[in-house]
Amino acid sequence: xxxxxLREGRVPGDEVPRCLTELGLVxxxxxxxxxxxxxxxxxxxxxxxxxxxxxxxxxxxxLRSASxxxxxxxxxxxxxxxxxxxxxxxxTEKAVISAALEAAVxxxxxxxxxxxxxxxxxxATLREALGRDLRALRRGVRQRTLxxxxxxxxxxxxxxxxxxxxxxxxxRTLAEVVERLIVCDRSVAFVALSRDSADGALQIRDPALxxxxxxxxxxxxxxxxxxxxxxxxxxxxxAVVSDLQxxxxxxxxxxxxxxxxARRLGMSRRSVAExxxxxxxxxGSGSRAQLGYxxxxxxxxxxxxx
Numbered sequence: 001x002x003x004x005x006l007r008e009g010r011v012p013g014d015e016v017p018r019c020l021t022e023l024g025l026v027x028x029x030x031x032x033x034x035x036x037x038x039x040x041x042x043x044x045x046x047x048x049x050x051x052x053x054x055x056x057x058x059x060x061x062x063l064r065s066a067s068x069x070x071x072x073x074x075x076x077x078x079x080x081x082x083x084x085x086x087x088x089x090x091x092t093e094k095a096v097i098s099a100a101l102e103a104a105v106x107x108x109x110x111x112x113x114x115x116x117x118x119x120x121x122x123x124a125t126l127r128e129a130l131g132r133d134l135r136a137l138r139r140g141v142r143q144r145t146l147x148x149x150x151x152x153x154x155x156x157x158x159x160x161x162x163x164x165x166x167x168x169x170x171x172r173t174l175a176e177v178v179e180r181l182i183v184c185d186r187s188v189a190f191v192a193l194s195r196d197s198a199d200g201a202l203q204i205r206d207p208a209l210x211x212x213x214x215x216x217x218x219x220x221x222x223x224x225x226x227x228x229x230x231x232x233x234x235x236x237x238x239a240v241v242s243d244l245q246x247x248x249x250x251x252x253x254x255x256x257x258x259x260x261x262a263r264r265l266g267m268s269r270r271s272v273a274e275x276x277x278x279x280x281x282x283x284g285s286g287s288r289a290q291l292g293y294x295x296x297x298x299x300x301x302x303x304x305x306x
Contacts, residue, residue, distance in 0.1 A: 114182045145169065
């Protein structure tokens with residue numbers, strides 16, 4: 001139809017498709033009612049797009065104005081929300097805990113701190129955490145996680161660590177992580193209700209308590225060893241091996257049992273017993289009591305600095 005208008009100079013108005021009128025490619029003929037004249041695309045572009053640009057500019061001004069007005073209410077809303085939410089909430093059902101964690105990590109925008117004691121984690125737990133953590137990393141959240149040295153020998157956990165570190169997370173290990181901890185944007189934290197994580201979790205929103213827990217994490221982080229899962233020598237990192245051995249020897253000197261040491265370090269009782277057996281052979285110990293004395297007096301702990 002536009003081609004016909006160009007060739008013949010005009011076309012009947014009742015035959016013109018609406019799209020040509022909307023694009024400004026035809027206009028009504030003022031001298032001949034009921035007919036339309038063709039318009040050059042450049043002229044139509046200026047007439048139609050300039051009007052659209054004016055509308056867009058007005059919408060942008062309205063958007064900036066509405067955003068500025070809403071921003072004025074954000075601090076008030078946040079303050080009222082904090083006062084309305086309880087500072088401490090006990091979460092005992094697994095589904096409730098999972099939903100609370102999903103919401104907290106989903107709202108996280110800046111920083112996610114986690115401490116995971118107990119050595120390697122269950123594969124189902126790792127699968128659940130992986131998707132949640134990768135989504136946070138894609139949003140630009142800085143994620144730092146602490147594990148115990150024993151995860152170096154747990155393939156599923158190391159595979160998870162490799163995935164998240166490739167996405168930008170930072171992971172470190174140390175001999176002993178005292179408590180399970182999650183801190184989101186330093187505004188909400190989660191800790192286990194007891195040593196048995198199955199008992200539930202405590203959700204914390206009190207600013208002083210959350211600040212304290214984040215500070216404890218930072219101090220522990222400074223004493224830990226970075227994990228580089230892509231490095232083939234990572235599993236036999238001398239710093240990791242030495243720190244683990246030193247921790248076991250200190251526990252022996254303190255009179256702890258193999259079971260107690262294994263629980264603390266997130267490793268099997270058999271692994272603890274093997275470490276102690278090797279030291280006993282090295283020092284020529286004939287009993288546990290003698291071993292404690294020999295370790296304490298042998299100089300093996302002199303470089304510990306504690």
